[in-house]
Amino acid sequence: MSSDQDHLKETDTEKRFEFKKEEKSAFEAEKGLTEETIRVISEDKDEPEWMLERRLRALEQYKEMPMPDDWPGAPDLSEVDVDEIVPYIRPDIETRGGVDDWNDLPEEIQDTFDKLGIPEAEKNALSGVGAQYESEIVYQNMQERWEEKGVIFCDMDKAVQEHEDILKEYFMTKAVPPSDNKFAALHGAIWSGGSFVYVPEDTTVDMPVQAYFRMNSDGMGQFEHTLIIAEENSEVHYIEGCSAPKYSEFNLHSGGVEVFVKENAHVQYSTVQNWSKNTYNLNTKRAICEADGTMEWVSGSMGSKATMLYPSTVLKGPGATDNHITIAFAGEGQDIDTGAKVYHNAPETKSTIESKSISKDGGRTNYRGLVHIADGAEDSSTSVECDALMFDNESTSDTMPYMEIQESKVDVAHEATVGKIGDEDVFYLQSRGLDDDDAKQMIVAGFIEPITEELPIEYAVELNRLIELEMEGSLG
Amino acid sequence: MSTQVHANLTESQVEQISDDLGEPEWLLETRKEALAALDDLDMPEVIRTPGRTWTNLDALDYESLVDPLEYAQDKDRVDAEGVEVLSWSEALDEHADLVEEHFGSVVDPQRDYLTALSTALFSAGTVVYVPEGVDAEDVKIRTTMNSQSLFNYTLVLAEESSSVTILERQGTGETTDGDQYYSGIVEVVAEENAYVQYGALQNLSEETYNFQVKRGHADTYATVNWIDGNIGSRLTKSSVETRLLGDASESQILGAFFGHEDQHFDIGSRVWHEAEHTVADLVTRGVLDDEARSVYEGVQDVGREAWDTSSYQRENTLMLSDESEADASPKLIINNHDTEASHSATVGQVDEEDMFYMTSRGVNPEAAKNMLVEGFFVPVLEEVQVDELREDLDQLIYERLRE
Numbered sequence: 119m120s121s122d123q124d125h126l127k128e129t130d131t132e133k134r135f136e137f138k139k140e141e142k143s144a145f146e147a148e149k150g151l152t153e154e155t156i157r158v159i160s161e162d163k164d165e166p167e168w169m170l171e172r173r174l175r176a177l178e179q180y181k182e183m184p185m186p187d188d189w190p191g192a193p194d195l196s197e198v199d200v201d202e203i204v205p206y207i208r209p210d211i212e213t214r215g216g217v218d219d220w221n222d223l224p225e226e227i228q229d230t231f232d233k234l235g236i237p238e239a240e241k242n243a244l245s246g247v248g249a250q251y252e253s254e255i256v257y258q259n260m261q262e263r264w265e266e267k268g269v270i271f272c273d274m275d276k277a278v279q280e281h282e283d284i285l286k287e288y289f290m291t292k293a294v295p296p297s298d299n300k301f302a303a304l305h306g307a308i309w310s311g312g313s314f315v316y317v318p319e320d321t322t323v324d325m326p327v328q329a330y331f332r333m334n335s336d337g338m339g340q341f342e343h344t345l346i347i348a349e350e351n352s353e354v355h356y357i358e359g360c361s362a363p364k365y366s367e368f369n370l371h372s373g374g375v376e377v378f379v380k381e382n383a384h385v386q387y388s389t390v391q392n393w394s395k396n397t398y399n400l401n402t403k404r405a406i407c408e409a410d411g412t413m414e415w416v417s418g419s420m421g422s423k424a425t426m427l428y429p430s431t432v433l434k435g436p437g438a439t440d441n442h443i444t445i446a447f448a449g450e451g452q453d454i455d456t457g458a459k460v461y462h463n464a465p466e467t468k469s470t471i472e473s474k475s476i477s478k479d480g481g482r483t484n485y486r487g488l489v490h491i492a493d494g495a496e497d498s499s500t501s502v503e504c505d506a507l508m509f510d511n512e513s514t515s516d517t518m519p520y521m522e523i524q525e526s527k528v529d530v531a532h533e534a535t536v537g538k539i540g541d542e543d544v545f546y547l548q549s550r551g552l553d554d555d556d557a558k559q560m561i562v563a564g565f566i567e568p569i570t571e572e573l574p575i576e577y578a579v580e581l582n583r584l585i586e587l588e589m590e591g592s593l594g
Numbered sequence: 595m596s597t598q599v600h601a602n603l604t605e606s607q608v609e610q611i612s613d614d615l616g617e618p619e620w621l622l623e624t625r626k627e628a629l630a631a632l633d634d635l636d637m638p639e640v641i642r643t644p645g646r647t648w649t650n651l652d653a654l655d656y657e658s659l660v661d662p663l664e665y666a667q668d669k670d671r672v673d674a675e676g677v678e679v680l681s682w683s684e685a686l687d688e689h690a691d692l693v694e695e696h697f698g699s700v701v702d703p704q705r706d707y708l709t710a711l712s713t714a715l716f717s718a719g720t721v722v723y724v725p726e727g728v729d730a731e732d733v734k735i736r737t738t739m740n741s742q743s744l745f746n747y748t749l750v751l752a753e754e755s756s757s758v759t760i761l762e763r764q765g766t767g768e769t770t771d772g773d774q775y776y777s778g779i780v781e782v783v784a785e786e787n788a789y790v791q792y793g794a795l796q797n798l799s800e801e802t803y804n805f806q807v808k809r810g811h812a813d814t815y816a817t818v819n820w821i822d823g824n825i826g827s828r829l830t831k832s833s834v835e836t837r838l839l840g841d842a843s844e845s846q847i848l849g850a851f852f853g854h855e856d857q858h859f860d861i862g863s864r865v866w867h868e869a870e871h872t873v874a875d876l877v878t879r880g881v882l883d884d885e886a887r888s889v890y891e892g893v894q895d896v897g898r899e900a901w902d903t904s905s906y907q908r909e910n911t912l913m914l915s916d917e918s919e920a921d922a923s924p925k926l927i928i929n930n931h932d933t934e935a936s937h938s939a940t941v942g943q944v945d946e947e948d949m950f951y952m953t954s955r956g957v958n959p960e961a962a963k964n965m966l967v968e969g970f971f972v973p974v975l976e977e978v979q980v981d982e983l984r985e986d987l988d989q990l991i992y993e994r995l996r997e
Contacts, residue, residue: 191927488643493916508931511898517926520643523941526913530941532924538931 151200153177156307163275163310168286176296176306183300186426191484191516193424193453198370198398200304264323269354270316271327274343277314284316288345293376293404293432301400301426305341305374312342312373317352317383326355326388326574344375348383348411355386357574369397371422377405379413381435386414388573390581393422395452401427409435409464416572417444418581419456428486430459433467433495440469445569447585448481448513457487457519458502462495462528471502474566477513478589484516489523489530496527504534507565509558559586603714605629607662611717615682620694628703628713635707638805638831640860641891641923648889648921649831649860654803656711659775660743665717667740667767677730677758678723682747685721693721696751700781700837701809708805708831712745712777719747722760724788726753732980733760738767739798743775750782750790752816757789761983765826766799773828774802782810784818786840793821793983796830797990800857804830814840814869821978824851824859825990833862838872838900849878850974850987852994853886853918863907864893867900867933876907876937879974881967881991882918892924892937900930907937912944912970914963964995 156177160170187195264271270281278285290296296306313329329344348354371393379385385405393399399422405413415429431440442458460469475483485504506515517534539561547557562585563570570578608629612622641648671679678688685693703713718737724730737746752758764776776798784790790810798804804827810818822834836845847863865874880888894905911920924937944966952962971991978984 490643496916506926506928508928508933511901511930511932513929513931515926515928517924517937519923519925519939520641521920521922521939521941522643522646523911523913523920523922526916526918526943528913528942530939532922532939533936534924534926534938535936536926536928537934 151177151180151304151308159308159310163278165278166282169278169289172290172296173307176290176303179296180300180303180307183297183303185300189486190518191455193426193455195398195400195424198400200370267321268318269321269323270314272314274312274314274345275310277345281314281316284347285314285345288347288376288378289343290374290376293378293406294374294402298402301372302374302402305343305372305402309341309343309374312344313356313358314344315346315354315356317348317354319349320351321349322353323355324353326357328357328359340369340371340373342373344373346377346385346387348377348379348385350381350383352380353384355388357388359390359392369394371397371399371401373401373403375401375403375429377403377413379405379407379411379438381408382410383408384412384414386416387429388416390418390420390573390584391422391425392420392584393425395421395423397422399425399427403427403429405429405431405440407431407433407435407438407440410437411435412439412441414441415443415458416569417442417456418569418584419444419446419454420581420584422452422454424453425456427456428459428488430461431469432461432463433469434463436464436466438464438467440467442469442471442473443569443572444471444473445566445581446473446475446483446485448475448477448483450479450481452481453484454482455484455486457485459488460490460500462489462491462498462500465494465496465498467495467498469500471500472568473502473504474569475504475506475515476509476562476565476585477506477515478509480512482514482516484518485534487519489519489521489532491523491525491528491530493524495525498525499529500531502532505565506534506536507562508536508538555589559589562589602657603629603660603662608714610663611715614717615686617686618690618694621686621697624698624703625714628710631704631710632707632714635704635710638706638708638833640831641889641921649829649858651708651831654775654829656775659773659803660711660715661741662715662743665741665744667718667737667744671720671733671735675731676725676728677733678721679733679735680721680723682719682721685723685749689721689723692723692751693749696749696781696783698781700783700811701779701807705807708777709779709807712747712779712805716745716747716777716779718744719749722748722750722758724750724752724756724758726756728753728756730756730758732982733758735760735762737762737764739765739774739776739802740767740770742770742772744777746776746778748778748780750780750792752782752784752788752790754785755787756785759791759980760793761980762792762794763986764794764796764798766802772801774799776802776804776827778806778808780806780808782808782818784810784812784816786813787815788813789817791819791821791980793823793978793980795823795983795986795990796826796832798826800826800828800855802827804832806830806832807835808833809835810837810845812836812838812840812843812845815842816840817844819846819848821848821980821983822850822861822863823983823987823990824849824861825994827857829858829860831860833864835862835864835866836874837866837868838874839868841869842871843869844873846875846977847877848974848977849880850971851878851880851888852883852991853880853888854883854994854997855885857886858889859887860889862891862893864891865895865905867894867896867903867905869899870901871903872900873904874906876909877974877977878909879912879971880910880920881912881914881970882920883914885915885917887919888921890920890922890924890939892939893927894925894935894937895927896930896933896935898929901932903930903933903935905933905935909937909939910970911941912967913941914943914967967995968992
């Protein structure tokens, strides 16, 4: 705990998240979405023909699909106008696909990431950091000892060039096809940047692989793609952080994440997301988990104007396991609609979902979850636990779980509770000398502890700090 | 929306039904408006998840099911001292003003396609009037359906500080060939400090498509309690709902169902907390055998001004067969933080350890399973305060297990 607090003193998270910079771009696509724009993006990236074809097909699907706004209680997306966003911005750097040495980065970009504390994490000898600035990865590094074992960690554009066969097989074909939903199709059409992680058989990457995404321009969209393939008996922990400063126009973030957990492999995917409060965060994340594999999602959803995000796992092989731990925090004017989806498609599969949410000052959180147990997935079990904490009667906290159970030999349990912050708890802490705000912060910190303890210390500290800032109302 | 019924439905039929009941003009108008609205109304809402629609109401062939002027039923009404249990004609004669004031005040006649159809065509039904301050004994209503389609409409008016318990049983009498359609609307008005318990036991023939909406409004200090037992029918779409409109009002919704063969139950339990210090408790237990399927939606909605709310929900489903399917969506919609709310839902099969325990004590497996299934319903049965309804439900469960 003491090291947490020291860290808090050293970094000023509020400043880190609120600054914005004036800068010039090397290339900026026209606003809006046309076939021409997509051809330009693809050409600028020097992509193979098949990728262009996939983009164009996704664009067609995007045009045909309805907005996901007819769901019960769905966030208001009427403001989302793709014609008004700039889908692709390449920052002004010489080296395509990132530089190897931090010091080779332009000063302004270094400065940006300094404020975000990324180099610090790097200095702390974490295995690797990929930092996406606007639409492209600008910096990434991977410790040699992993490279020697055949672990690949690079940006997606580079992966298209250098690992074409793998990409051709996995990219939006099995986990997140563009036909999944309107924003997956949009993503398929104009995706740009992101991370590619490949872990060969029998390899354990015992330090987290990290990427940081940031939107820095006014009225832009970010559409990074993340593809993780963990071969048999391998293990990796991938962490992404996201942020964007505040502008008058809205931003759109529509990422795509595909994770392949092969037999007996283990993947943990952790996100701490703190988009600015004008960002629409409409993501599609899905993992396919083979026999005895384990997928773990750890998500902290802060920020954004509206988030619709339901990381999902398909438990495809017998004995596969999925664990979801999510936390959502909605303050004034925010609608965080998030949850988890799990498909139990094989026997003896197991899932646990632990969801916590906090709503305050008129914010809305919603747990929207789907657990599907297919006929034949016998001896499967699932347990879902949702806890919501509310600060005031301006706020809203909804729980909308859906359970589709087609197999009798199962154990399904869902539980949810909602409550206000306990007056007695606050009184107890106040009587021990804490003021009202500190008491509430301490209660919230305790409430979200199951999440923070799953994260490496810098992320846990950042999450705690973000929540403190939210509670002070000083962020966004 | 596709299968529209009114190819064989005319305004003159509606006029004739209205005339048979000796209705006033306003009610005929309400019926005609509902009939006219059919064109624009959707089927009742059902849950949709990616790639699935949980209940397919569009598949019903209403045109062949509904024969507006051919309705036949046996109605058995046992009234109790102080309470008036009336047919629609009697109610319209004796309490025209009260009926006009409350009809359609709880269930919107045009809430959806099937409700509007019911409003336009209802011919059977009952009005239960409990005057101020009356503590009534049990009222029993038995409806036996003797025609291909039957539209039943029940209005319960419990005035200030009155109390009443109503037991309604729905069954099928003379068998008619082919599919049948039963539609029942129940409106309960519980005025200040009134207490209404409405228990319904549905045991219609398994060729019957069954649509029911039961909804109550509870004023200050009032209580509306529901028991909804579903055993029969081919397909049931049942919504049991209470709006807690007055401070310190309460509602309990108890549900029990037992599906076998290819029965489909779509059960909704919903409560809206719209005032202070309100309390709700939703408890549903169901068993599924063979290819039966259950769809459960439970909603606890706590409004912005509903300070000091307590709201609980439990739903448990037991699956006896691999071919059965249990879908559930227990929802919490919470807009006021001064709330204690929880829900839980489980799906599973008969506990293996319990089975082992009983068989090891010499109970044969079949009997052991039956006992465990009966035991599974106990938490719901225990809550049923009306002996007769509890015994009936228990008996139907017993019989189904031994079919």
